[in-house]
Amino acid sequence: MGERLTQGDIDKIQAEIDERKLVIRPKLLEEVKETRAQGDLSENFEYHEAKRAKNMNDSRIRYLEKMLKFAEVVDDSSADDEVGINNTVTIYIPEDDCEETYKLVTSIRGNSLKGLISIESPLGAAIRGKHVGDKAMVKVNDDYSYEVEIRKIDNSTTDEDDQIKRY
Missing domain, CATH: 3.10.50.30 (Transcription elongation factor, GreA/GreB, C-terminal domain)
Known part of the structure; x- marks a missing residue:
């Protein structure tokens, strides 16, 4: 069973996935490429840090996509006099x-x-x-x-x- 999410949660998650894929990932890939060109990779801290940041971003994307895949959508509407989501x-x-x-x-x-x-x-x-x-x-x-x-x-x-x- 997946997370119980509202449509608003799903929209926020999808927006974060899009931001990470379309904006953050290309920047991180470029950073890895630039630091790799600096020479000896065994002692290149910038390269290892850029690679770590890229992997963390990719990991977050996979986590969010998996969450959406198995999500259970819950209704966030409630009567005015009733305790509900939000x-x-x-x-x-x-x-x-x-x-x-x-x-x-x-x-x-x-x-x-x-x-x-x-x-x-x-x-x-x-x-x-x-x-x-x-x-x-x-x-x-x-x-x-x-x-x-x-x-x-x-x-x-x-x-x-x-x-x-x-x-």
């Missing part, structure tokens, strides 16, 4: 007596340090489809779970800050 949600955690705000995203854009939680995470799965005032039980593991209450839902769109994860 919505910013404020939740209340009674156990800690605190409110927290997160944006629900696909796993390829998840970054908990920036408040982006995956729809596949325990919290993301628990609150997806809920409405303001609903309570959800977040099961962390067999021994621990906690309750959250949906306080606010902001219907937002994909931001430029929502970057596709590196591998």
